[in-house]
Amino acid sequence: MMSFNPVTPEIIQQLKNLLGDEHVSIARADIDLHARDQSHHEAHPAEVVIFPTTAGGVADVLKLANSHHITVTPWGVGTGLEGNSIPVYGGILMSFERMDQIVAVHADDFQVTVQPGIGHKDLNAELARHGLFFAPDPGANATVGGMLANNASGIRTVKYGASKDNVLRMQVALADGRLIEVGSRSVKQASGYDLLHLFVGSEGTLGVITEATLKLVPVPTYMSAVVAAFPTVESAVEAVVAVRGSGLEPAALELIDSAHCKMLRETEGVDLSDNPTLFMEFHAATEATLAMGLEIAREICQELGALSIHATTDTAERKRLWHARHHSYEIMVRSQPDHEFFIMDVAVPISAYPALIAYVEGLKAETNTTAYMIGHAGDGNVHVEFPYKGQAEYDNAMRLNDLIVLKALDLGGTATGEHGVGIGKARYMEREHGQALDVMRSLKAALDPNGILNPGKIFPESIPSIEGL
């Protein structure tokens, strides 16, 4: 158990001196609003919430906190799913709500420089007039800083990559108050250690992102959708492999399992059968290219025994077809208003995907558990969504989560494909990384010797409640 110093009235005053009175709050409402994310993890109050407006302010606060051994937890907008930004040791909660500006659009370079607090959807709304967009899309309107800190990805990762693949340069504030630049606006970089990717995905435990230059891609001129139902998960996954092997580059390649399809149909009457269903999206520069890709995708689905195939290049029809996938979470929540939901995340090499899915289906049957699967199948990533009510159902979900993570690791996969480690996955780090976890500990000690940055995440020994999880 780590120990830190409390935030005293003197510290509060010093924070006010650094940032201005209006950017420092100990109001109950502010504390509560930043005590938990969208996960099942328990809320924990910070002692003070601050809203820096400049990178220099961020650095000054870190220097102060570091010299007093007070913890600092960075906060985007709270859409995390593993407790990644819950201030489990109290201390200072650093919200980026007031650092949400576009610093510069570099349209010719397909780049934009932003402050970390901007929502990626808000950013893309602005970028649309340049014909460009930032591709990673985790669903919720997460901030860019949060996405980078957690290496978020989402449904278009199969074509455009994760957050780590779409960032070129960042400004980062270190625990001791140094403000450094990592990466470069040059897309090619072979100049020294890749500090950029060390900070990306480090969940605010090595430094705090104060600015980022992102890679953008042209808004696709033509888009199409294919929705195909298969008799078995195996045949659906075979189609996934075949589509990727064909040289087509789907922009999205998603699986919804039969239980989830059934629930979506029964709840909202969406046009789905009770069969494992693939959702695909293709992007192209010309209409004819698009049509051709669609034809190939259709042929592949047919050859692999698809029970039904809907394909379209029409925008309205595409949105209709994808409605079920895009709104699956809300529909699920609406379908069981008296339940809470626990969403777990693992990923495996695609060849192991059928084994993973079969394992989850076996577990569900064996334990008579209701759970739904949504998979970023093109990436070998799956989310199992457990509705629960009461302790027994929660415990059952946790037990199944545990088994599924261990299975994913046995299959050569990872404990988390896109939600990050946070609190919930820390217990698997030793098993997944072995001695490499010690290397991570060395890097943490080198960059944050007092351990003030977002403690209680990633490293199992730092988590106060790990025993009781």
Next chain:
Amino acid sequence: MMSFNPVTPEIIQQLKNLLGDEHVSIARADIDLHARDQSHHEAHPAEVVIFPTTAGGVADVLKLANSHHITVTPWGVGTGLEGNSIPVYGGILMSFERMDQIVAVHADDFQVTVQPGIGHKDLNAELARHGLFFAPDPGANATVGGMLANNASGIRTVKYGASKDNVLRMQVALADGRLIEVGSRSVKQASGYDLLHLFVGSEGTLGVITEATLKLVPVPTYMSAVVAAFPTVESAVEAVVAVRGSGLEPAALELIDSAHCKMLRETEGVDLSDNPTLFMEFHAATEATLAMGLEIAREICQELGALSIHATTDTAERKRLWHARHHSYEIMVRSQPDHEFFIMDVAVPISAYPALIAYVEGLKAETNTTAYMIGHAGDGNVHVEFPYKGQAEYDNAMRLNDLIVLKALDLGGTATGEHGVGIGKARYMEREHGQALDVMRSLKAALDPNGILNPGKIFPESIPSIEGL
């Protein structure tokens, strides 16, 4: 100046005990063969050359060397261009010549696991029967280990990314003999710090790669080429930006300047005018898609004032058109058999590319220097190739190199896009990275406290001859 211990006869005997007599050599021929790479940097002999055959052997040697403060320099096949693998402190030269096997092909996952000593061309010859290939292509038959250690890229990076984008998992031996696994065979990973990318591009100074799992892509079914000459570099670069903005995804987008075109034509009679020329390649899954892309590329070149446009989907004709680009280096060397060549490498954001190229052209004219430019234009990367004979011409090339690097940095670029820092670019690290260089030093100290791994690279203070460079 750093100091290390010499390789004594006792150490030689211990190396033989660890690896077997036949894998340890102090023969002059072996020492000489591993004393310099393909760059202009001075040769330096190691004290012993070893040829480990297993990861365990690599780890054992590191442990031994670390405990005796003896340097270890990893060696692929010596195709480096910045002295990256020259053993400037002597010590142990660790060649991966005898660790050149494919460990496993994971065809369904589009992955292959290899030992580090395999040449990427040899690897691709093997992978062809699976319809897959490892995309980064630095030209020479560099080893995969060397490519990863230096984050090599090449002409197809504009579509497929650099080495760092095409690796998923590695086994790495640390200075103290620990053997760790970094990354995962799962393409999606959000599990702890990105150690994978910390070791990639670290030029053997943080750890030694003993195995790697690479991302593969399907061999494209259809390929086309466009070669277009432009009146000015500006119009050529405008075409580069327009092609990228069109949503087309060129697999290669290369610029050869007018001086180089002239030399290629005069030396080998290749069909080029004396104008800045763009070489493009497109990959597609269908013939019709390909033809359509070609048409768009042709229209863009026409609109931007191309003087001539050759476009083809025919394989033989494509190879003929690209001949000049693929063999530009050999042709240049043949054209001036009494000269040596110094090849420099910088990269900038693409919007700054015209300014960089104009600057180089201005410098050449002002100093009456013969030099050729080959650019990975799609990436904002350029190589200036200086032929030299005698000290005065060498010094002039070095002075121009210096000015061009500083200009690239001023333009928001990097001192090296793909050749790495090695010896030659170390002097620019402070200027390019500022305080981030101190962070790199901290990481080096954390992972290699005795500094035994490939000293004399990246960090200016580690380079014995930096004053005289």
